[in-house]
Amino acid sequence: MAYYRRVGDVPPKRHTAHRDGEGRLYREELMGEEGFSSASSLLYHRGVPSALVDSTIWEIPDVATTPNHPLRHRHLRLHELFPKDTWASTDVVTGRRLILGNADVRLSYAVCTADSPLYRNATGDEIVYIESGEATVETIFGALHARQGDYVILPTSTTHRWLPKGEGPLRAYIIEATGHIAPPKRYLSRYGQFLEHAPYCERDLHGPTDVLQATGTDVEVLVKHRTSRGLAGTRMVYAEHPFDVVGWDGCLYPFTFNVHDFEPITGRVHQPPPVHQVFEGNNFVVCNFVPRKVDYHPQSIPVPYYHSNVDSDEIMFYCGGNYEARRGSGIGQGSVSVHPGGYAHGPQPLAYERSIGVEFFDELAVMVDTFRPLELGEGGQACEDPAYAWTWAGRHA
Template sequence: MAHYRSLGAVPAKRHTQFRPEGDALAFEELMGEEGFSSDSSLLYHRHIPSAMTGSEVWELPDTRTVPNHPMKPRHLKLHELFHGDARQDTDVVEGRRLVLGNGDVRISYVVAGKASKLYRNGVGDECVYVESGAARVETVFGVLTARAGDYVIIPRATTHRWVPQGEEPLRAYCVEANSHIAPPRRYLSRYGQLLEHAPYCERDLHGPAELIQEDGTDVEVLVKHRGSGGEIVGTRFVQAHHPFDVVGWDGCLYPYTFNIADFEPITGRIHQPPPVHQVFEGDNFVICNFVPRKVDYHPLAIPVPYYHSNVDSDEVMFYCGGDYEARKGSGIGQGSISLHPGGHAHGPQPGAYERSIGAEFFDELAVMVDTFRPLELGEGGQACDDGVYAWSWAGGRRA
């Protein structure tokens, strides 16, 4: 996100001697994207950030996937994946259950009640949507406060941990990319400012507000990274000093939150296509959100979506609030995912088309991920598939 920020103490000139604590020289770390030819930030550490004393295999949760074959639309009931006291023993990092994935993006779900270990994703950026609950997200850039409705964008290789807050478990919908995640390019000026037609602006993006300082030696950090065959693997680093030793940083690369309530919906006289709901993009996928809004006001408008074929993409809709008009009668509700694969024409459930005529407002909340390569089912997706959604347009009748 090309929006400059600075936090803590930094020198007047980059790449020069900096002694913020008397005679002690700070160690400068440049975090930069695309071979240091894109956005970057400079962080100033009290200790050498490269120093490590151990490295061993971290066995990741089950990351295997199976093809959606024979192809069919699916309804995945995410709230069935976590029950009762098991939530209190789960954290946002190691407790994730893979729902859907391909070579570009992986979608997981978790209900967490305890703090995670220190973690960084060396594969790509993460976009974590907080369905409910709250968390303190502690990072090398400082502290983020995450609440229900927040997207938490964490750049690749950012060391951080999740600390749930309050009595309510933290429900998180995790989108892990093999690339960077950013606002759509059509929303940005050639210099990176969000334009007037964008549905949000820089005022809606909330970066770290305070640095966090921790001491300690031989500190464990979980790292997700690419294996020799292109697969995703894990390593458990032991760093010589605690990574939360940053005294200051500045630049245009950092984690931030954006709340879905700050998205200003784009509406029209007739039904608007899905790109008007887009909020972020990555390589070979986009993220959209559907928020409460006034709907189409042409006198002959049909407010629910027209039937459509995703010729180039799979569509994943996570229903996280409100009352989704187009899916009434399908069994879909809060915590559901619908998967509509490319090659399948889909749209409103029977009766919804007609019932929507005359509607002036939709009270619905959903996060959509469209991928441009087919998605496969992970362990979590297989475990919570309702098995009958594909036949819902035909009244449940199977041939």
């Protein structure tokens, strides 16, 4: 983030004494990326933000992975992972199940109605896409309202918790980076402002508007972090509540962006996936395919041409409408297709010609392309459709 925001009570000059009405000094905390050379914010606490009283092991959800070998296209049916009788005992943090992962990014899924514990991911930024339902996301910066179609962007080490709301369950597709996530550089000026050709802008990003000023003692926070042997978890207990912040300002904070605020870029003939890009991280990109008018040339073929992504794996999460290119393959709401680098994929044979003359696609999908191979997590292995790889040939294994 490069967009300044100020919330709550902050002093006129940074790194100067800031006191409450009774003269008590607030504690200033700098939260910043890349040492002191990138985006940061200054938060003002009533208590001491580093005051720990306990630290014990937290067993994080299973992050073991299995190679995609033998190499094949795969179809994962995420809606099979969480039967209705598990929703009340599942939360977005401890109940998420790993679908796919590598050293750069992990993709997980959760369906839940339970509140999460306080949580901090110290390994990288998180994007949580809300497939359905709604929630309040309480953070050290204040609260966010998350609704269907929202991306919730949580910077590294943002202490937060998820509180689902409403009648239905919260369905959350979680993208965890090992590093930071940002808008594509080609959308931004050299000073960080969205340019006129960008498909979204600052007005579409919604950050906290007020601080929480919570109180409490001996408050537990679950922390995911790195060790020399990989990912691990620690259960930290703080002397005072981390949400005791009275104000903050800066350019680093959580925010939401709704997929329906993305303005699609179209052309006379089929446009390649980079026009759908919404975010980028280290060795991966995030794209969204939204309802849109398609190609204008009278002989255009609106569905994608067959293509071999020789340098990347393509992961598509289908979350609305009817994805024209894969109609007839078994893909539906809640599906994830895994098209690995190394050989071709594309539309169903009948979809290729059927799309000629079509003027509008009513589809919604979130795509993650990675530049290192992805492996299958336990959740991905548990919900695979074994017949998918052979659907282009009209055969079954």
